[in-house]
Amino acid sequence: MRTLDEPAEGPPHDAAPAAGASVSQRRWRTTVGLKVLMAVTGVVLVTFLVLHLLGNLLVYQGSTALNSYSAFLVREPLLLWVARAVLLLSAVIHVGAAVLLWARDRRARPVRYRRVARRSATVASRTMRLTGLGLGGFIVFHILHLTAGIIEPVPFNEHDVYRNVVGGFSVGWVAAAYLGAMVLVGLHVWHGAWASLRSLGVSRPSPQPKRRPVAWLLALLLWGGFTSIPLAVWLGWVR
Ligand code: HEM
Numbered sequence: 001m002r003t004l005d006e007p008a009e010g011p012p013h014d015a016a017p018a019a020g021a022s023v024s025q026r027r028w029r030t031t032v033g034l035k036v037l038m039a040v041t042g043v044v045l046v047t048f049l050v051l052h053l054l055g056n057l058l059v060y061q062g063s064t065a066l067n068s069y070s071a072f073l074v075r076e077p078l079l080l081w082v083a084r085a086v087l088l089l090s091a092v093i094h095v096g097a098a099v100l101l102w103a104r105d106r107r108a109r110p111v112r113y114r115r116v117a118r119r120s121a122t123v124a125s126r127t128m129r130l131t132g133l134g135l136g137g138f139i140v141f142h143i144l145h146l147t148a149g150i151i152e153p154v155p156f157n158e159h160d161v162y163r164n165v166v167g168g169f170s171v172g173w174v175a176a177a178y179l180g181a182m183v184l185v186g187l188h189v190w191h192g193a194w195a196s197l198r199s200l201g202v203s204r205p206s207p208q209p210k211r212r213p214v215a216w217l218l219a220l221l222l223w224g225g226f227t228s229i230p231l232a233v234w235l236g237w238v239r
Pocket of ligand 1 (some may be wrong): 001052056070073084136139141142144146147161178185226227229230
């Protein structure tokens with residue numbers, strides 16, 4: 001039985017097999033198309049997150065390492081702006097496809113089921129829209145904090161990323177906000193990675209849908225890596 005949380009595996013059983021696509025077949029294809037778009041843009045966004053984490057982990061090597069990495073990006077404006085454009089486009093498509101899927105879901109089922117068979121449902125899958133919304137809010141806050149320097153818990157210096165990061169995380173509410181946001185990252189990536197692999201046909205339906213080694217690995221890596229930075233500053237290990 002297909003559950004509501006799983007990416008579509010095939011056309012609905014009322015799809016007409018005759019030549020020429022029926023309405024339900026066309027709908028199913030559009031839904032699959034939107035899910036594939038979400039999956040592909042999700043892969044781009046997670047790739048950015050992995051690279052962003054690797055760059056940020058340079059904080060453990062000290063200010064010269066982190067500031068040189070940041071200065072390198074500034075010296076390569078073409079690379080920086082192409083990466084920014086790809087990132088922004090992916091984010092817009094990802095959110096747009098999510099909104100369209102949500103609207104189709106609402107239209108197809110205006111009266112919600114009272115009981116739903118959720119074989120693979122988890123806290124993460126049930127809260128994808130909420131964690132996605134939270135992440136959107138975090139990204140706006142984060143850019144205003146560390147890229148634009150508009151939210152300034154400590155004086156901002158665009159040539160000293162290390163000081164901006166370490167100084168920022170020394171402020172309790174800033175560190176707490178980042179620690180909370182990283183839980184959203186972990187939950188969203190955990191379910192998103194699993195759903196993307198299914199939508200792209202990389203992983204097949206399993207009798208144990210909650211066994212998700214790749215999703216676990218990615219989510220733990222990103223959550224743990226990002227969380228370690230405000231935590232290390234807060235504990236005084238990085239100063
Ligand atoms: C502890 C965790 C994190 C730290 C220390 C951190 C650090 C930074 C820093 C220093 C910048 C500014 C880079 C510069 O202007 O040279 C930045 C930019 C950015 N970060 Fe993060 N980041 C963290 C987590 C995240 C997460 C989880 C996301 C996404 C969900 C994210 C998304 C971004 C984006 C989109 C930018 C703007 C990139 C640009 O300038 O084009 N960051 N981050």
